[in-house]
Amino acid sequence: MKATPGQQQLLLKTHELSTELQRAKRTLAELESGAALRELQAEMRASSEVLLSGQQRYEEFEVDIARVLTDIELVDSRIERDLARLATSSNPKDIGGVQSELAALESRKSLLETSELEFLEARDAAGFEVAEAKKLRDELIEKIAAVEATIHVELGKLQSSVSIVESEIRATRSSLPEDLMAQFDRKASRGVPIGRLIDRACGTCHLSLTSAVYSDVMSSAEDELPTCPNCEAFIVR
Numbered sequence: 001m002k003a004t005p006g007q008q009q010l011l012l013k014t015h016e017l018s019t020e021l022q023r024a025k026r027t028l029a030e031l032e033s034g035a036a037l038r039e040l041q042a043e044m045r046a047s048s049e050v051l052l053s054g055q056q057r058y059e060e061f062e063v064d065i066a067r068v069l070t071d072i073e074l075v076d077s078r079i080e081r082d083l084a085r086l087a088t089s090s091n092p093k094d095i096g097g098v099q100s101e102l103a104a105l106e107s108r109k110s111l112l113e114t115s116e117l118e119f120l121e122a123r124d125a126a127g128f129e130v131a132e133a134k135k136l137r138d139e140l141i142e143k144i145a146a147v148e149a150t151i152h153v154e155l156g157k158l159q160s161s162v163s164i165v166e167s168e169i170r171a172t173r174s175s176l177p178e179d180l181m182a183q184f185d186r187k188a189s190r191g192v193p194i195g196r197l198i199d200r201a202c203g204t205c206h207l208s209l210t211s212a213v214y215s216d217v218m219s220s221a222e223d224e225l226p227t228c229p230n231c232e233a234f235i236v237r
């Protein structure tokens with residue numbers, strides 16, 4: 001294939017630009033798909049669930065505590081009433097009955113107080129969990145906002161670099177002969193279309209050229225663009 005050294009350099013540049021364009025488009029697609037955010041959003045959902053269940057448990061324990069306190073008040077008022085009866089009664093049978101009821105009430109009160117303590121501890125633990133989940137959620141909200149802002153900036157940069165590279169590719173292509181571009185595109189559709197000669201190897205497939213091919217390549221005219229017999233890419237000397 002005929003191509004002046006200048007055209008050969010332009011072909012190499014076209015290939016480099018196309019590679020750059022593909023890379024930028026891949027990153028763009030990744031950013032647009034929101035992959036970077038997905039993990040944070042999953043963490044956010046998990047922490048919201050922890051927060052919600054913590055809040056529910058906190059409220060349930062509050063109800064339990066209120067119920068136990070009401071029960072304690074009831075027991076207290078019965079104890080007070082029994083003590084008043086005890087103070088005024090002189091009937092030994094009555095006194096005995098009241099005393100055994102008082103003992104039962106005291107043990108009931110002690111059980112209720114133990115429950116109250118347990119519920120208070122459980123409520124505080126749930127409260128701590130809620131506070132931690134809120135802290136984590138606030139951190140995640142900040143992180144998500146920061147990632148979104150970065151994505152926004154990166155998207156803008158990538159979109160403009162994609163359009164710059166696209167117009168560079170158009171400009172480079174339009175300065176090259178059509179038949180050369182057609183050959184280049186055919187090779188590009190099968191793989192890498194062009195590479196430099198590196199030592200005695202094809203820069204595209206990295207296979208060493210045989211002595212005969214190498215001397216053909218090196219002895220061909222300056223405006224001749226050789227092709228690698230192995231991978232069929234153009235070889236630029």
Ligand SMILES: [Zn+2]
Nearest residue numbers: 202205228231
């Ligand atoms: Zn090759």
